[in-house]
Amino acid sequence: MAQTPPGLLISAPSSGTGKTTVMLGLLRALRDTGLTVQPYKSGPDYIDPAFHLAAAGRASFNLDTWAMDTGLLDGVAQQSQGADICVAEGSMGLYDGVATRGQMGFGSSAETAKRMGWPVILVVDVGGQAQSAAATALGFRAYMPDLPFAGVILNRVASPRHERLTRLGMDRAGLPVLGVLPRRGDLTLPERHLGLIQAVEHPDLEAAIAGYADFLRDHVDLDAIRAAAQAGAAPAGGALPKPPAQRIALARDAAFSFTYPHLLSGWRAAGAEILPFSPLADEAPDPSADLVWLPGGYPELHGGTLAAAETFRAGMRRHAETRPIHGECGGYMALGAGLVDKEGTRHEMLGLLGLETSYEKRKFHLGYRRAVLRAPMPGFAAGAALRGHEFHYTTILKEADDPLAEVADADGNPVPETGARRGHVTGTFFHLITGEAGA
Known part of the structure; x- marks a missing residue:
């Protein structure tokens, strides 16, 4: 059995919680510490991997339990060879998938994390609530008890008092807080009808990613995040698709x-x-x-x-x-x-x-x-x-x-x-x- 590098999956209760900007900032911040970082995207998204490449300096790959069989999933996992850590971005909410099983599962980010052995970091938008956010996060941890769970990053925190109250709830629920991100209106990526614009169209993508990394370094515990990463075993087999022509x-x-x-x-x-x-x-x-x-x-x-x-x-x-x-x-x-x-x-x-x-x-x-x-x-x-x-x-x-x-x-x-x-x-x-x- 070939061992994959330790990894984590960044997810959220739903879309629109800020996980993409957290992902890009984390990729660059980890890279800036000297690590070789392998990015992944859970699900069929074909826009985010180009942003991941810009942030990590290494090609990002999709992991998809509905569309991919074991051989292909293992072949994609093997693209992490030579990396020090894997960081995957989930799609939609952590448990969102389809109703009918595919080749290996229903296409949820939770399935990807479980299959790869990667603990989940849940990005929770705590705007408009405080201790109640812990009930949401606790429900996500308990919904699949055997899913590895690293902790939470609190996003869009309005004030020190808001942070204190929200932390009280997370402490009571026994959920580690790995970062607290203040509310900032400039931490968004431009969008159009399919979601994000393409990476090649961003007016200043490098500056944006550098800004996200600075923001993450200031407000998350990078050492704790690295320590939370876990490695899963991947078979030595597996293969990527063959070319349709020479x-x-x-x-x-x-x-x-x-x-x-x-x-x-x-x-x-x-x-x-x-x-x-x-x-x-x-x-x-x-x-x-x-x-x-x-x-x-x-x-x-x-x-x-x-x-x-x-x-x-x-x-x-x-x-x-x-x-x-x-x-x-x-x-x-x-x-x-x-x-x-x-x-x-x-x-x-x-x-x-x-x-x-x-x-x-x-x-x-x-x-x-x-x-x-x-x-x-x-x-x-x-x-x-x-x-x-x-x-x-x-x-x-x-x-x-x-x-x-x-x-x-x-x-x-x-x-x-x-x-x-x-x-x-x-x-x-x-x-x-x-x-x-x-x-």
Whole structure:
């Protein structure tokens, strides 16, 4: 059995409690002490890992008990080799997941912490309460008695009196207080319709992270946090996903950036070459590429630029004549015939699929997806079962191609966004996490 570095998971009772800024400040503060810090994200989030990389200086990976099987989860855990400590960020509330079991569990952060053997630090927003906050924290500790629990960080504390009263409650509940963060309005990250803006778009991300680290150093007990970290045993086996081609041209810029890090690491580890190009800079994919992959992102914010990128458009059309192209979510939208932005302006897209989408007519799509392919797509044969995640506000106005897959949500209910295929081109609204065993 290979031992993983000691680790912790930062979670909260719900979203919006400040755990992301705590996470980023803690990653940088620990790194500044000379530690090699391995960040992780529990769940299918594809925005936070880029912020983690900026804070820790080391690629962050997703751990997902619904989508991933034991082999993949162990393969992702092995990315911590060489690190001194692992710090994972939970998603939503600590116990939030789906109703139907997936490959290993229901997708909650608590499952990730238990599986990895990492104690939980609960970030509790104590605004509007004092001793009562302890009842909330105590309930979270007691809900899963065998879950390792390190203690709490109190966030948005209004005054020394507020801190004293809140600590009294935590002391009575027997909950260690690892930090007390005063209320500060500037400790937030900019957001847009999918949550945080992308790390590459932040106007001064380095200064923001340095500020979070200073704030954490002043108000948390770093030594106690380090001492609370625990190591779990991970099997020596495990593997990351194999590449769908040898030479992969990957769109990479502010319009196309959402790719799960474990996929890229798996592709590279197996010897694939990743050839980045920027559609926004009007770059064509490498003409020697075996496959073009358009990730998700925000093409709806750059419709005019993409419509005018003639070198990019011509290169994509040439590639599609003989070799495969695959797009996910935003990449899928860009492969379509047209995209309507939030102002109602239609922009001509690549036209490699008949898809017409609108961001003017917003409809929220969120959740895990299981897809059984009706036709092959890069890396997978027809009949393969895939696991992924969908998160967008786009409405489909028209689909004019053959459906790619039978798609269902986490509970097995059919999802109308089935993806599309035409010739060598395929696309899906879900972001691929993994194929099921045998895929």
